[in-house]
Amino acid sequence: MISRLDSVVVGVDNLADATADYALMFGAEGVAANVDGRSAHRFGTSNTDLCLVEKQGDRAGMESLVFAVPDIAGALRRLDKVGIDVDSDKNGLIALKREHARNLQFIFCDDVSHSKEVIESPSGDGLTGLDHAVIASGDGDYTASLLSARLQLDMRLDLTNPDWDARLMFFRCGDLIVEVYQPLSKPLAPERDRFFGLSWRADNIDRAHATFTEHGFDISEVRTGRRPGSRVFTVRDRTHGVPTLVLGVD
Template sequence: MGQPLVTGLDHVALAVFDLDQAVDAYGRLLGLAPEWVGGDGGARHAWFQLPNMALDIIAPAGDGAFGRVIAGHLAAHGEGLWALAFAVADIEAAATLLRRRGVGASDPGAVRTTHLDGRKRYWTTSTLDAADTGGMNILLVGPPRDGQPFPLSTAVGEARAAVTELDHVVVRTEDPERAIAVYGAKLGLDLRLDRSNPDWGVRQLFFRCGGAVVEFAASLKTPRGEGPDRSGGLAWRVSDAAAVQARLAAGGWNVSDVKRGRKPGTQVFTVREGAPGLPALMIQQGAPAPQED
């Protein structure tokens, strides 16, 4: 069996109007410092690097092709998820294979980002045609040009009160069969679970992607449709849900109480608002559920 086309989730990109405000908010939400702040091409961005992916927050800044793309997205959709970026080992071969599978893919091109201190990084991306992916902006990302993984973001304050990794991305879809065809058959993600629960009114598809999961959620109460897929939020892993919830509550965030998760052995709580792209779910795996009254 050969290497999978997609080797992992490289990063999730958010588009925002004000980078400094968004970076401050996500730094406080995650309990982490951005690993890189810089930009090029008419946009500024901040990069929070976690062990299994990165969060890339992007805002238009000045004139440039990429900045115009982000500004156009903001004008049409507002702040929130801009793209899912999947890591591939050989971007030329991956783009070629996807074209053969009926998915439009741009010619791979070099991307440069310049840090505030003048350092530069380069990698290679290909953009897939959203008309062929169900409406989501999807990027393929090759390895960094120098072959070195990016350094991890560091915790601000107590490590146990910081986010440790991304657990999963939620995508809301009107057509789960399309999601299986695109993300399973064409992108080659591993469909680990296809679950329908009438009590929740939802069908859920869980695609394993390296150390993270992409979850598609489709309503069981409405007929299958052709509308575009859209973001349903991000779910983050934490090692101590109570500590993270207490930190956020003390910081004035609108958070729910910690409760037993749907998956056995998990504790969860929701951060309802306070940063672009929310709400977000925080999940502690392998923990006894809190006592209920």
Template structure:
């Protein structure tokens, strides 16, 4: 039913500064799309798109962004899922007990305190042009992270109701966390819960974005030259991978960059 991650929307107050920040971070030129009282910039990547959105006038979209900013401030706002049949998928999720609302050509869903969208998808979309060499641009999103105080509720909502493909349910006392990994096309929807915090009915929250890099050291050098505050490149949790943190990502979104898993050795 849900086939892929379509896009992630980041709500911001300062549109130009946020767009410039993501332009430098991703190394790509955005597509500007002002309408319905909101300013939008789209950064298309190989496996999803990032939408930067801010209120800019009168209109339903502008009103929704203003309400979001007043309630929760800047940050990741919406996670949009691709579906092949919007009407059928919306009807099924409503029957499963999710709160659905048709809006224009999409269906909005509120679940576990978060905002989601079902959409037919960015059919035919190509990656946004790289500012310089394509090898120096970020090619894709690796995963979007959600924090929860109730992992069993997360399994029920994201697994049973949304029908996302659960690939791994892992508890690691050394890290003090339980992690649920759902596959979304060529991206991952990761849900994390602290093993030290009590289970509660508190709403879930979007906890950050993890971008892929073909060459983490080269990308680290480019971002440092562009003025970003970065951690050192370090070994990732998966053997053979490398990762670094972007401490001052636009809109305060917690952000890491990591290399893809190494290819297996040939037999």
């Protein structure tokens, strides 16, 4: 049913400041946009878009995941069959009711990926694509059922590791992963989930680290990642409410 992740929508306190910071991270200017009547700014990458928007409510951070589907009418029929109601069906967008989506905002849109211009980092020193979009869950089984059985994302991994104090579940979405993170020692409330963070790809992790340092970001040292052959660093500030990891594969 879902072909790929069209975009990640992030609500921010100050759109101008957030746009300037993410332009440095992507090495690209992006384009002005509009989301539900709110001013926004969109950055394109090789596999999805990041859409910054004036926040709704008190907290900045990830607001929604927008999934592209090849057949909107078919998606509506599928959602009805699996007992998921929608809040809206207008302008080609379908918003799933939060109470049927673990209190998360999931939106479906028509897949027009191949007609859309990709805005890439000209120098290759910035973020080039999304690797993981992470959801924190207090009930991994229920969230897995939603993503896999009902929304038909392909489950690729279900791993509990006490050394990481976590259960991790990976669901393939296009060429990236929607990850469900369930902490073990400090469990979250089981009745609802929340968006947790983003892991971005860099073509050259060392050049990306140097570029972020040059632009004054507070970042960690490059370290070995959990994925074999990968190295990562954490971006500690100017991500506007989104825990952020940058990943490169040697």
